[in-house]
Amino acid sequence: MIGLGLLKAMRVTLRNALKTPFTIQYPDRKVGISGAAKNEGKSPVGLIATQPVTAAKAAMSMYSVPVNIPQNRRFRGNEFTWYEDRCTGCASCAKYCPLGIIEIVTSPGGFDVQEGESYAIDVFDIDIGRCMFCGLCVEACPYDALHMGSQFERSKYERDALVIPVDELRQALRQPSSWFRPQFEERDYDPFRDGANDEHHSVGRHEKPDQETLDKRWVEER
Amino acid sequence: MTTQVRTEPITVNLGPQHPSTHGVFRMRVTFDGEEIIDVEPIFGYLHRGSEKLAEERTYVQVVTLTDRMDYVGSMLNNQAYMLAVEKLAGVEPAPRGVWLRMIASELQRIASHLVAVGFLIQDLGAWGTPLIYTMREREKILDLFEMLCGARITNSYLRPGGVFMDAPEEFWPAMNELLDELPPRIDDLDDLLTDNDIIFSRTKGVSILTPEQMIDASITGPMLRAAGVDWDLRHRDPYDYYDQVSFDRPLHTAGDNFARYWVRVQEMRESIKIIRQCEKLIEPGPVRPEHDDVPWLLRPPIGDAYAAIEHSKGELGFYLVSDGSISPYRCHVRAPSLINLTLLRDMLVGELLADMFVSFGSVDINMGEVDR
Numbered sequence: 001m002i003g004l005g006l007l008k009a010m011r012v013t014l015r016n017a018l019k020t021p022f023t024i025q026y027p028d029r030k031v032g033i034s035g036a037a038k039n040e041g042k043s044p045v046g047l048i049a050t051q052p053v054t055a056a057k058a059a060m061s062m063y064s065v066p067v068n069i070p071q072n073r074r075f076r077g078n079e080f081t082w083y084e085d086r087c088t089g090c091a092s093c094a095k096y097c098p099l100g101i102i103e104i105v106t107s108p109g110g111f112d113v114q115e116g117e118s119y120a121i122d123v124f125d126i127d128i129g130r131c132m133f134c135g136l137c138v139e140a141c142p143y144d145a146l147h148m149g150s151q152f153e154r155s156k157y158e159r160d161a162l163v164i165p166v167d168e169l170r171q172a173l174r175q176p177s178s179w180f181r182p183q184f185e186e187r188d189y190d191p192f193r194d195g196a197n198d199e200h201h202s203v204g205r206h207e208k209p210d211q212e213t214l215d216k217r218w219v220e221e222r
Numbered sequence: 223m224t225t226q227v228r229t230e231p232i233t234v235n236l237g238p239q240h241p242s243t244h245g246v247f248r249m250r251v252t253f254d255g256e257e258i259i260d261v262e263p264i265f266g267y268l269h270r271g272s273e274k275l276a277e278e279r280t281y282v283q284v285v286t287l288t289d290r291m292d293y294v295g296s297m298l299n300n301q302a303y304m305l306a307v308e309k310l311a312g313v314e315p316a317p318r319g320v321w322l323r324m325i326a327s328e329l330q331r332i333a334s335h336l337v338a339v340g341f342l343i344q345d346l347g348a349w350g351t352p353l354i355y356t357m358r359e360r361e362k363i364l365d366l367f368e369m370l371c372g373a374r375i376t377n378s379y380l381r382p383g384g385v386f387m388d389a390p391e392e393f394w395p396a397m398n399e400l401l402d403e404l405p406p407r408i409d410d411l412d413d414l415l416t417d418n419d420i421i422f423s424r425t426k427g428v429s430i431l432t433p434e435q436m437i438d439a440s441i442t443g444p445m446l447r448a449a450g451v452d453w454d455l456r457h458r459d460p461y462d463y464y465d466q467v468s469f470d471r472p473l474h475t476a477g478d479n480f481a482r483y484w485v486r487v488q489e490m491r492e493s494i495k496i497i498r499q500c501e502k503l504i505e506p507g508p509v510r511p512e513h514d515d516v517p518w519l520l521r522p523p524i525g526d527a528y529a530a531i532e533h534s535k536g537e538l539g540f541y542l543v544s545d546g547s548i549s550p551y552r553c554h555v556r557a558p559s560l561i562n563l564t565l566l567r568d569m570l571v572g573e574l575l576a577d578m579f580v581s582f583g584s585v586d587i588n589m590g591e592v593d594r
Contacts (some may be wrong), residue, residue: 003415005417005418005419006418006419006420008413008414008417008418009413009414009415009417009418011413012410012413012414015415016351016355016410022358036342043280065348069417071368071370072365072368072369073370073390074368074369074370074387074390075368075372075373076372076373096280096282096518098279098281098283098286098287106324131375132376133373134285134376134378136282136283136286136378137380139386166421177372179371179372180386180387182387182388185391186388209236216387218334
């Protein structure tokens with residue numbers, strides 16, 4: 001019947017038109033006076049009294065607050081988290097990378113009683129300009145030294161600046177994602193809620209061996 | 223007295239970078255007035271050599287390449303590839319992993335059909351709004367994928383013999399909430415589009431393909447079912463645990479653009495049914511075999527294997543040849559998008575200019591898969 005279908009369709013459109021939009025403004029959104037006052041930590045009246053310029057800007061919708069959208073905790077972000085104390089320089093990550101973008105140069109001499117013999121790491125460069133964030137390097141790491149990060153706002157003007165050098169990895173904010181790290185989910189660790197995790201002992205799948213086992217493994221057997 | 227108007231055919235080049243071509247696709251179309259008299263499709267602009275790249279990567283690393291073939295159906299691509307690897311290497315999959323990948327691929331099928339329906343309506347000229355209605359639901363499914371595997375499009379979730387990690391505990395309530403929410407939204411789509419007289423007049427009787435034509439051209443998927451051929455690999459040749467779940471196969475007899483749209487909307491409902499059953503049947507346990515059984519550097523015995531699944535677009539098959547080393551000797555993809563394009567000329571010749579991209583969109587192709 002001509003017309004009835006159109007009316008039904010119009011009903012759906014009307015119902016959706018009355019809803020609040022589901023889109024999210026990013027990276028910031030414009031707020032009015034009440035939102036600006038909330039962001040500044042004041043009451044609206046207080047804001048107008050103390051900061052009339054800000055209040056006037058907010059009234060003309062020129063005041064914006066940043067929007068932070070928390071990702072899920074398995075989110076494979078692009079700031080790799082690397083714990084040097086756990087890394088033995090085995091280069092499993094470099095071997096399993098489908099694109100071959102991890103460069104590792106090691107020199108012998110390092111010694112780590114807890115995790116076995118290790119190498120001193122001179123170069124650990126990840127070229128995230130070519131990285132596709134598949135996470136296979138993290139899956140390959142036998143000592144849980146490398147984790148996916150949680151951040152995603154890392155735009156640069158040059159391609160070369162996208163290579164993360166080893167010094168930057170050492171100083172980077174450590175917010176490991178729980179991609180292929182079930183121990184984080186067992187502990188209910190959420191990088192977006194709990195922030196950085198710098199404690200390298202607690203991020204591994206393996207328990208730290210007691211002194212007796214270590215002596216047996218590394219002293220008596222040698 | 224009638225006047226004879228003499229018309230001359232004009233050849234128009236459309237694409238490769240035309241917003242309606244669903245990617246980079248080029249058509250050289252000859253019009254007589256508004257009527258199409260000849261079409262020459264030209265593709266290959268998105269060729270990335272995925273099949274060749276697979277030959278120098280290990281069996282696990284190839285998963286990342288399959289994500290990028292059909293980027294609105296990554297989970298389904300993963301599933302087809304993993305079935306081929308399992309067949310080749312004789313891997314016994316872990317049951318919980320199989321249930322999880324069935325859930326993931328059915329969710330992906332809904333998301334893929336939502337994209338197909340949304341863009342079909344967009345091609346009809348309903349710019350924006352109906353597309354956003356479908357994208358809104360798709361975003362929620364992609365959020366679920368991010369919960370599962372940390373990525374929305376390039377999932378790389380599956381591994382030989384299962385999935386890489388169990389679903390997190392927050393996944394199940396979120397999925398149930400979505401499954402409760404989806405049927406009314408699909409009813410909304412029905413109200414908005416299926417009974418709509420404007421949609422009728424634009425899509426019914428346009429670009430009709432007969433079952434004989436399609437079987438000759440080995441077209442599969444919703445296109446074939448829209449002409450009344452009951453061919454669904456999930457039913458005909460059940461892979462994974464599809465023989466343990468029950469679902470209907472929506473069929474339409476017309477074979478025109480409307481039938482193709484209708485079949486996709488109904489299939490979304492069936493996918494929801496399948497996910498509900500999977501959720502009941504899934505049991506705790508390991509999600510992938512032990513590392514000793516399926517090592518990272520998988521070395522399948524010398525031989526070949528072909529595995530096919532019912533992709534949201536048709537039959538997606540992977541053919542792998544092993545020479546006993548850590549990477550496939552040859553990897554061939556039977557891409558449904560490419561094969562479904564075979565009859566493009568038959569579909570378009572005789573139709574009008576305005577219906578050209580509607581018919582093209584109703585095939586539901588993905589250029590990433592056509593060119594690979």
